[in-house]
Ligand code: C2O
Ligand code: CU
């Protein structure tokens with residue numbers, strides 16, 4: 001072998017270590033926007049994601065995904081969201097504590113060609129939030145094609161900690177998204193077959209990070225599947241924040257499960273690893289049974305990468321930066337959930353119809369209806385929500401408008417990384433249950449509801465969603481929604497009682513009544529009645545949906561015999 005030949009090999013080896021391997025691209029870090037006025041334009045585009053044909057996409061201010069919006073707690077912000085999609089859309093600030101009119105829910109549509117300009121004060125704690133369209137029935141279509149971006153909120157408490165916070169250097173947002181690509185490299189609006197995972201829009205991408213403690217802001221921005229994250233070398237990492245704020249202290253772990261919509265900030269110590277490569281991996285084989293992306297129960301719908309372990313991205317460790325963070329903080333904040341005394345408990349049942357179905361889901365026996373407010377509460381009230389899952393799969397349950405604390409998972413104290421502020425929580429399958437607590441502190445609106453839903457987008461789009469109104473505290477005026485103008489009696493039907501009577505104030509005349517059982521089976525549908533015979537109801541929980549001339553409301557009736 002000649003010297004020249006050796007030299008060539010060396011050059012080739014060197015090139016391999018400094019450039020991505022074939023098909024590997026550098027992971028892009030989104031540009032940032034900040035200030036009091038933020039311009040966002042939803043638009044179509046195309047992007048080369050898989051070698052070959054370009055993929056038709058949707059993005060904010062670009063072809064795919066969107067800029068990271070940096071906000072300071074206490075600041076005023078006005079968004080001008082321009083809709084150039086040629087179709088109706090909305091933009092929801094997922095996790096932000098805002099009034100219903102600013103929320104970007106299905107009730108805040110932006111028509112094609114129009115601009116929506118909500119304006120509000122940032123009241124949230126430092127954490128990682130996100131934004132995405134939320135038009136009922138179209139959320140999956142628009143989000144899966146690329147419409148979503150990060151929101152990073154900063155506050156003085158977080159700023160006082162010795163944490164990495166140089167954006168794109170040691171503080172990096174990473175959105176992980178399962179997607180289905182067809183043979184022509186196009187994204188298919190079918191989240192049940194996910195065959196690909198993108199990180200910030202890159203397939204099997206490469207990210208350079210310095211040899212020090214780095215902060216990764218992980219978002220599961222998928223429409224359907226879960227991640228069970230870990231490193232190829234089983235590197236220990238520390239979770240410092242959940243959806244809506246810092247944890248009390250860093251939590252050490254080697255695996256982290258995130259469902260669709262969930263975020264976690266983690267610290268990873270890469271000190272001493274300069275020149276090395278570390279892979280961030282999906283450990284699908286370690287997901288609990290029934291979590292989409294892991295093994296499904298009873299042969300549920302399987303995608304080609306379900307229940308497998310594979311690399312998500314490669315970290316190439318580069319030289320340490322000046323002012324590197326090299327020690328972990330020991331404490332972060334103090335999370336205190338609201339007191340449970342005096343809180344009312346509300347029950348939510350997640351069900352499938354038929355019981356084994358993996359596609360047809362209900363909350364409290366009902367499908368979402370834009371015109372139906374499922375319940376009302378009051379500003380200042382604390383509520384405990386007890387959510388049970390009677391289906392074969394896990395569902396990530398999300399509430400708009402307020403962060404909550406998790407009180408229990410399957411009856412036990414939640415693990416420490418679920419003891420911070422959350423807005424999405426997994427309800428485990430097969431009668432799993434989760435209790436959460438929240439207080440409706442700052443906003444009331446008698447007209448416009450907040451949503452709660454499963455964050456699996458096909459489930460949400462097909463009606464696994466409900467809505468509630470936060471009215472003024474009872475000293476205020478009566479809310480003009482159907483619930484407050486109707487009464488249903490009795491709501492507890494014991495032996496010997498034979499009917500249920502519905503009474504309405506004048507102007508709220510009852511037009512139609514529907515009765516559903518817990519799994520969404522319709523038991524009765526009748527026009528112009530105000531009495532329901534007890535024989536029409538099933539033992540246990542029944543939902544009475546009352547349609548009036550001015551609006552629709554839902555009541556729960558329990559039959560004990
Ligand atoms: Cu991230 Cu109601 O949504
Ligand atoms: Cu949300």
Ligand code: CU
Pocket residue numbers: 361394395396454455456459460464
């Ligand atoms: Cu679901």
